Amino acid sequence: TxxxxxxxxxxxxxxxxxxxxxxxxxxxxxxxxxxxxxxFWRWRPQLPAQREIAMRRSGATADWQICIAGRCRPMGDYLPPEADPVILSACP
Structure with a gap:
C-alpha cells in the first residue's frame, strides 16, 4: 500500500x-x-513545522522515494544502503 x-x-x-x-x-x-x-485517500495533517524529519531504512521494505521538482528517485540513488537514519531538514 x-x-x-x-x-x-x-x-x-x-x-x-x-x-x-x-x-x-x-x-x-x-x-x-x-x-x-x-x-488515494488525501488529507492535510495538523502538524506544526518540524526542524528535522528522521527517516528510517530497515531494508525490510522498499526504500524511500525522494521527489524533487516532479522527478522521483530511490533514496539509494543519493545515499548508501547502510545510511540509517536519514535526517532531512531545511537548508539555512
Missing amino acids: LWEEVWRAGPDGVTLVEARIQGSGAGMEAPPEARLVDG
Missing part, C-alpha cells in the same frame, strides 16, 4: 502539506477527514 507525503521547506522548518494513502492496512488507516481523490 502506497503512503505518500508532501513536505515543503520554509523559514520555520519542514511542513507536512499533504498525506495520501491508496488503501488501509495495519496502522495505515486514513483519518475521518480524508477524501478519496484519484485512487
Whole structure:
C-alpha cells in the first residue's frame, strides 16, 4: 500500500502539506477527514513545522522515494544502503 507525503521547506522548518494513502492496512488507516481523490485517500495533517524529519531504512521494505521538482528517485540513488537514519531538514 502506497503512503505518500508532501513536505515543503520554509523559514520555520519542514511542513507536512499533504498525506495520501491508496488503501488501509495495519496502522495505515486514513483519518475521518480524508477524501478519496484519484485512487488515494488525501488529507492535510495538523502538524506544526518540524526542524528535522528522521527517516528510517530497515531494508525490510522498499526504500524511500525522494521527489524533487516532479522527478522521483530511490533514496539509494543519493545515499548508501547502510545510511540509517536519514535526517532531512531545511537548508539555512
